[in-house]
Amino acid sequence: MTANLSRRGFLKTAASATAVLYVGATADGVAVAAGNTDAMLNPFVKIGSDGQVIAMIKHFEKGQGPATGLSTLIAEELGVSMDQIGYEFAPSNPEVYNNLFFGPFQGTGGSTAMANSWMQYRTAGANAREMLIKAAAEAWGVDASGLDIQNGMVTGAGQSAPLGTFVEAAASFAPSETPRLRDPSEWKIIGNEATRRLDSPIKVNGQAQFGMDIHLPNQMVVMIKRTPQRGGLVAGFDDSAAKEVKGFIMAMPLPTNHGVAVYAENTWAAMQARAAIEVDWDMSGAEARSSAEIREGVMAALNTAPVYNVNKADQAAITSAVDASAKVLEKTFYFPLLAHAPMEPMNCTIEQTAEGDIVLHDGAQMPTGPHMAFQQIFNLPADKIHIKTLLAGGSFGRRATPEADYQVEAALAFVMTDRSRPVKLVWDREDDIRGGYYRPATGHKVRVGLDADGNIAAWEHQVAGQSIMKGTPFEAVAVRDGIDNSTVEGLADNPYAIPNMSVGLTDTEKATSVLWWRSVGHTHTAYVMEVMMDMAAQASGRDPLEFRLAYLSGDDADSQRKAGVLKLVAEKANWGNPAPGNVQGLAVHKSFGSYVAEVVEVSGTPEDGIQIEKIVAAIDCGIAVNPDIVRAQTEGAIGYGIGHAMREKITLDGGAVEQSNFPDYEPLRISDIKAIETHIVPSAEAPTGVGEPGTPPAAPALANAIARLDLRVAELPMVEQGVSFA
């Protein structure tokens, strides 16, 4: 049996099997139903009488590993090896497959895939095991307590048979509400260094199917002629030149007038035709500012009293305490707009079935978003809309917009046709970089007062930036008392025991469109916290590691775990003893429930070129279900943080994005980091986030290394602040 079974392959086999056992699970992880009929349509695990085991994956796979990780939980509890289990992406159904941290909403984000599924998938697997064992015990006339399943064989009481043997009988049992979960001492796959990803083979032989690979019979390709300035509207257009393009079908303004949909026989024809179309734009409501103006707005907000008192501190008293300190460190920081720029630009395909159902083929990060939007657009009940989730070529947050932007765009383009032909919407890289969504531009102003002994006496912190959540459907849950936590997360709630801290916030006007970007607010809050801690250590003549540990001396878990990653990274990176000629920088941050510390070691000088020689990371993410995926994600998250800090930014000129593709939005390259390694803190705690927590400490650790070369970078990207890279 291969590791990856297509749905068709499974059904075909299952049809030849005499029975299938389906086991589902509720939000509490309790199995809700089991059976051998289609009554159980949305299971978490399916087991055929031929022994095939399929895990249903409720999260989409953009490389962060849920297909492997959630299959691991089922395999471990059920008692099969990883080459005896396959996976399928679950259909869109928020009642069954919701993210337990998101409420009635199916979606992936916030590094929650494993954390929210941990008990649910284990319980489903354990229930399947218990039902099969009960069936075996009855068949053999023995006591169930002496039986177990290992490597797909039910074994005990002197007997042994493949688990498929008992599927038919097991399917008639009701599942238990409290199946016995395997004790960690029994685990063979969870935490096993040798467990390989299930999706690697298809990603190295060309078989992996991404949204961009979809090619339905008779499909049309649609590309959108977009406004150069966000918010511009189509006032008129001329497609006479496009009519000369072979393969051009038609052009029509989107019903929203945000662009002109260009329909063609293939992508090339759509590109050519789109280039030939002239649009008359109404820019009266469009973004018209330049990056300099956006920056001025943020800085102006930092120079007035903050609107929101985030941690309800006595701000006047803290300002006085800073003023009265023996030494005051003051710094203003600025972070530019950034694009996510996943390798696969946005795309999706829509078709209508003979029964009038709508099918969306999409690397869907938040299926509930387009599912709800499509009910309105197509005026159909939820069960007439189907979402087939495909692999996604990266996201970093981009594939999950509150308004389901590109799926809605495709749906609007589709409803303007007679629906006889599937419509594939294709964005190119330029669409993505110029017309997409951006990490908000944000500024911080911090004043830290040190006492005569070099200890922190008071910390006054002010943030100004564009709220991600306000004005979206997520505002109701994500904004409290006017405060969008995603702008200030990682400051007042930081595990450091900082005395007399005030955090203020002012929202600035939204520039173009903003969106969560890998690690969201932590991308800038960690930078500011960790650079200020480093400056404070420097100013008081103390070692940056020792200084940080002094503020993590509490015996609470938060302090201990944050101190734990610091100590581990210091040991592994040989902190304080860089190679001759090199300097080191340190940073640590908690995000998405996990703790990550990083040491960046560099050679060279800012003038002649910095080379990142080595990055060492330590992560505490609770139980590492797949340690090597944890390491891979941490490496990738670090690279993402470093690459953007080095040289990336999105700038606007008269409201139009100036960058367009990788030559002018240059990602991390293979030569930028010579070596990188990650160490995992052993833990018995439930798993927490892994996809994002590696990003926040990366840029400040690099900045703190460069600070040892007498350059303190408080504005990104670094290449514009006097840092050159080798």
Add this chain to the structure above:
Amino acid sequence: MFSCQMSVGDVDGADVTTIEGLSPDGTHPLQKARVAEQVPQCGYCQSGHIMRAAALLSDNPNPTRDEIKEEMSQNLCRCGTYNRIFKAVERAASQA
């Protein structure tokens, strides 16, 4: 060769190997090394990286780290799998 920078006419009469044809069953040393080193994350860039590495190894079966860096720096990976790309090329070279 980048397929996106080559027109079909330019390869008229030539043999073209794509990722699908690198091996009949996914057992080319580079493919096995990528699975073993858990290189792919999203996977979208991987076909390009593998074909570039295959070209490198066919010209230079034992590249140094600098030679790997030089050759592979023509491809990008947004997921940041670079660290493992080095390891996979070295593993494949040692086993080819």
